[in-house]
Amino acid sequence: MNDHLLVIFPHPDDEAFGVSGTIAKHTKKGSPVTYVCLTLGQMGRNMGNPPFATRESLPLIRQKELENACAAVGIEDLRQFGLRDKTIEFEDEQLLADQFLSVIDEVKPATIITFYPGYSVHPDHEATGRAVVRAVKSMAESEQPELLCVAFARNSEEDLGAPHIVTDVSDVFEDKMNCIKAHRSQTQWLVNSVEKDPAMLEWVQKERFWRYPL
């Protein structure tokens, strides 16, 4: 049975918080994962105090972090689309959907994970989720993979109900934390809060997904 997992997100570190445990569980049982990452998070704001990065050096740092994060959870197939942070919603959505479709045709995923359109806060997240939904909707129903979405807007549970899938990732907690820590230019605050705040630790050990109604 094909159990290829395809993860599609716009920024390095989008995979870390909500999905890297699921990814690690998948690769640990020998199942393939393809990660499509659209940008290098060039517009990230965390530069450090004193600053360790500039607007121009940040993408070089984040490229390395992304590679380390993939290694931490066993991702061997990373596809980078070379787009620019904060511009995804201004790209042609159909063109983006077509690019996703060609990856889908190639790896034939059983499951795709992306952001839930309308419930993922950042404009790049929203645009990515919309283009993935467009791509999957254009497929014959019998060919469509399962589409799982990450939602974290304030009204997510109110509108969508409880997550359809809650995965306990405590068995791969160390891998997940290594993935989060790999993105250290952006995630130091999260690492600190997981170490100090029991509620945050609890939150990181569960990953929540909603099935998108196709």
Add this chain to the structure above:
Amino acid sequence: MQPIQANDVQNALDQLIGKELYLHLETTNGAYANHNNESVLTVNAYIRNGKVTPLSGKIMGIGPFRVGLKIELGWIYAEGLTHWEIDSEGRLLLAGHDQEGRLAVALQLSTSPFDV
């Protein structure tokens, strides 16, 4: 980057007057500003590779600093600048960081286009 020394930045600006330059100008309070605090408006403005020829340029203030560039038909301006450097490619990078080290404003000038 280094904390801004106004004289050094002024000298760097003086070198760029009259040259055809590529401009990166940005201000942001973060894509999650409103998500984190509903009373705050998420704002961000951004120009990547605007082509400009400054007629004059000045750094003002006692820190954080302001930089204004006069151009043929108008002005370019940034406030809240705290750090600067001339990077390895000879570009003038100015940025304003808050106490947590988050970039809030950037003004950058280069004789060749910035990567996109």
